[in-house]
Amino acid sequence: MYSTLFFLLTFFSYRTGGNRPFNGRGPFGLGLDLDLDLSTVVRRVDPRFLSVTIDASLASQERFMLLLRSQRIRTLTKALSPAFLRFGGTRQDFMVFSPQSSQQPDADGSCSRVELSWWLEQKLKEEWIQHQLILLKEDQQKQYHRIQFTELTVDELNSFSSCSGLDLIFGMNALLRNTDNSWNSSNARSLLQYCESKQYKISWELGNEPNSYEKKAGIRVDGYQLGLDFSHLRKILSESKLYQDAGLYGPDVGQPHSHRVDLLKSFLQGGADAIDACTWHHYYVNGRDTSLDDFLDPEVLDTLAVKTNEVLEKVEQESPGKAVWLGETSSAYGGGALGLSDTFVSGFMWLDKLGLGARLGLEVVMRQVLLGSGSYHLIDDNLDPLPDYWLSLLYKKLVGPEVLNVSDSGRNKRVRLYLHCANRKSYARGAVVLLWMNLGRKLARISLPDLIANSTVDTFVLQSDQLGEEGLESRSVQLNGVLLKMVDNKTLPDLSGARLPAAGHLKLPAYSLGFFVFLEARASACS
Template sequence: MPRQFLCPVFVSSLWLALIIQSLISSAATYKRPVSGGKRQSFLERTLILLDVNTRSPVKVLNDNFLSLQLDPSIIKDGWLDFLSSKRLVTLARGLSPAYLRFGGKRTDFLQFHNLKNLAKFRGPGPDYYLKNYEDDIVRSDFALDKQKGCKLASHPDMMLELQREKAAQMQQVLLKEQLSNIYSDVTITARSLDKLYNFADCAGLHLIFGLNALHRNPDNSWNSSSALSLLKYSASKKYNISWELGNEPNSYHTIASGSVNSSRLAQDYTLLRTLLQSVRFYSRANLYGPNVGCPRKNAVLLLDGFIKNGGSVVDAVTWQHYYIDRRVTKVEDFMKTRLLDTLSEQITKVLKIVQTHTPEKRVWLGGVGPSWAGGTNNLSDTFAAGFLWLNTLGIAAAQGIDVVLRHSFFDYGYSHLVDQHFNPLPDYWLSLLFKRLVGPRVLAVHVAGLQRKPQPGRVIRDKLRIYAHCTSFHNHKYIRGSVTIYIINLHRSRKKIKLAGTLRNKTVHQYLLQPFGTDGLHSMSVQLNGEPLLMVDNETFPELKPRTLRAGQTIAMPPMSIGFYVIKNINAYACRR
C-alpha cells in the first residue's frame, strides 16, 4: 500500500469476491490490440475498488485546517490599501473559518510605528484617491457592512489601474530582494495595522501576526521594543490576534550578519510569552513557532533544539515547505510523483522531532506553496498547480498536520489564490470546494486493484491519489454522516473507480474540476462538471452544482483531473458527532 494512503483494513471475503469479479470482468472484456497497437497495461484494465473505514476517524484536525497567508510585501507594493475591496473580502469570506498569517521573508524587516498622521502623497495616484475614500465614508461607493460594521470600498477602475502599474514596478524590486537575500526595511503604521485587521475581521479570518525576530541587541538578544509598542496598540484597539516570532530562523545567516541558535531562539520566544502575559489583553493569546524552513540538516537541528529548550512556550509547532524553485518552467515537473512524495517524507521528519520532546503538541505547516520566490508565471498560477495543492492538503491531513497555511491569498508573485484583478485563480476554486465539502475528520481509505505487486528494490509512486474525510459540518446541504472523497488523477488516461463495502450502492454527488479553455493545464480558468466557474458579481459566488451519480454507478475520473465525491445518506458512525 502506498505511503500516502491511510491505514488499510483487512481484506474480507467480500473484498476477495469483488476483486475476483473485477478481474474476471476485465479478462472477459479485454480485446487484443490490432497489430502495431499499444497493449493496455494491467493497471489500465483493472477496475479500482474503493472503500472507507467509517467506524472512527484516524485523525481529527483543526476546524481552520485550510488557512491563508499574506506576505508583508503587500505593504511595499501598495496592495494593503485595497484590502477594503468588497470583492477581496467576499473571496476571503468564502474560505472562512481560517487563520490569516501575516508573515513571510519580510517579517524580519518589519518595524511598527504608531504614527497615525503621516504626510500623504496627494498627487494623481492611488494614495490620493484612497485618502478621499477613507476620509469621506458617507459616499455611496464606500459602505459599512451592517452585519459586522466593516468598512468596505468599491475602487474605481482608474485607481486600480494606477495601483497595478505601481505594483508591477515594485514586483521587480521585491523579486530582486528575494533572489539576492538582501531585504529593505518595511514599516507598518497603526493605520496600516487597522486596515489589515479590518480585512481579517470582516472576512471571518483570525489574524496571526509575525513579529520581527532580527531586531536584535548588541549581545544578540531579541530587541522587543517595537513588538511591545505594537502589542500595546493592538490591545488598546482590542484586536483579537495570535502571534509568532520570525520566519525561517535557520536561514538568518544568509540574510543577516549573524545567526540565532536553538537556545537563543527558545529564549526569544520565552521573552515574547512574558511580554504577552504583561499586556493583560494578550495574557492568554496563542503563540506559534518557530517557522523553520524545509527540514534539512540545519533546520532539523534548530527545530530539535528549540522544542527541547522552549517547546512548551508555543501552542503549535510551525514549519514551511515549498516544492520547487521558480526556475522550473515545465508543467510536467508539477506532476512528478517523486516531487509530490517529498512532502510526506518531510512531515515524517518533523513529527518525529516533535513527538520526541512534546508528543501532545500540534504541528502546523506554517507556510506552503507550489514554488518559492514568488512562483512562476503561467505555471504556479494555473490549473496544473492544483495537483500540488490538493496533494498537500491530502497528505498533511492524512499524517495529522493540524493546520496548513497557503502562501498566499493575495500579494505579489504568481503563487496566490486571487490575482491582481481580484479574480479567483484555479487554486482558489479548489480551496473553496475543499472548504465547503471536506471536514476535519480524516478517514482511512482502502484501495484494491490500484497497483501491481511491487518488485524488490522498486518504489511505486501512484498517479492516482485518493483521500477521505467526513463531509464538512458547515455545509448544510449534507446531513451529518456523509463522507467526502477527493481524488487526483495524474494519469493521461481515464480511471474507473467502483465504490465497495460501506460505500456500495450509495448516491454520490460529483464535483469534477478540469481546466477551462484551450490552454489545457496552463489554463487560469476552471470548469466544474463542465460549467466554467466565474463570480456572479463582487459579492456573489456562482452556484456550485453537483452532478448526481446514481447508486452503484462507477466513478470515471478523466485524465489529469481533480474530483470531490460526496457519498450521501451513508450515516457513517465516525461522522455523526
C-alpha cells in the same frame, strides 16, 4: 446550459450500475478497488485546517494595504472562513512599527461599507504589478531594506480579517537584536500597546525561516536563543490583559535539511512551552528550474510525507502532544513557478497536500499566498480567483475535519485518494467525501465497496477549460463542465454538484481532480 447537459450525459456514461465484477483493465486504463473504514476517525484536524497567508511584501509600500478594502477581495476571502490569516514572510523580519499620530481614516468601520473606489483600486493594481518587479529583484539579490509601517497596516489587516471572518496571525520582526544577540522587544511592545488600545484580536508569530537569517541579513540565531526569544515574547503577552491567552506560533523553520533539523530540536528544548503550535514551511520544488512533469510526478508529491514525518517525529520527541502546522506552504519556493504555480496543474499538488497532510497529522495548513508577490497566489493581480482558489473553496464547502482510512489496490500511482467525513454545514451526518485526483493522461475507474456502492453521489469534477495536456497550464477551471468565474464583486457562482444515482463504479477523467460526496454512506465515524 449546453455544456452542463453535455457533462452530465458524459458523466452518467462513465458510471456502471450494480456490483458487477470489473477486471481492472480495458480501454479506460487501470481500475482501482477501494477499501475503506467508515467506523473510525484516524485524525481530526482544526476546523480552520485550510488557511491562507498575506505576504508581508504587501506592506513594503504601505499604500498597497488599501487593496484589502476591495469588495472583490473581501467576498473571495470571506467564502474561505473559518480560517487563519497569517501576515508574514521574508519581509516581516525587516518591518519596524513606526506609529504616527496623524493617522489616516480608520479602516475598522462598518464591514458593509466599501471604502475603496474603483479608480483607486485600478490605480493600486497597476502600481502593484510594477512594484513586484522591484520585490523580485530584491529576492534575487537577497538585499532587503527596512520597511517602516504605521497604524494603517495594522488597522487594514484587522478590518480585513474580522470582516472576512478569519483569525489574524501577525508575524513580528525577530531580527531586531541586542548586542548580546538576544531579541530586542521594544518595537514589539510598541506594536502590542497600540493593538491592545484598539482591542484587536490577534495571534502572533516571531520571525520567518530563522534558518536563513544569516543568508538574508548576516545574522545567525541558533535554536536555543530562538527558544529564549519566544519565551520572552510569551512573558510579554502574559502581562497583557488582552493577549495573555493569545496564540503564539513558531518557529516557522524551513523544511528539514541538515542544520534546520538541529535548529528545530534545540528550539523545542527551550521554547516549546511558549508556543501553541510548532510551525514549519514546505515547498516541493524550486520555482526557477521546475517543470510541468514535476507537478504531475507521484514521487515528487510523496516527498511531503518524508518531510512531514521527520518533523512530527522530532516534535513528538521534544514536546509530546504539541500541535504541528504548516505555517507557510505552496508548490514551488522562490516565489512559485510562473505558468505552473498559478495554473490548473498546481491543483494536484495543492489537493494532495491537503489530503496527505491531514492524514499524516498536520492540524493546519497555511497556503502561500492569498495575496502578495510571486506566482503561487490564489487571487491574481487583477483580483480574479485562480484555479487553486476554486479548489480551496470547494474543499471548504465539502470537507469536514474528521479523517477516515481509505486505500486502493495500488496499481495506478497516478490516482490518489483521501477520505473525510463530509462538512456537516453542507451535508447530513453520516455522509463522507472522497478527495481524488487523476494525474494521468488516461481515464481511470474506481470500483466502490458495498459500504458506499448503494449511495447517491454528489460529484464535483474540476478540469481545465482546455482538455488534454495543453490545458494543464490554463488559468481557468471548469466545475462539472461549467467555467468558474465571479458573477460580480459580491457574488460567487453556484458550486452545486451533479447528483448521480447509486452504482458500483466511478470514473475519473484524465488530468482531473475533485470530490465525490456519498450522501447515504451512514458512516458511524461521522455520526
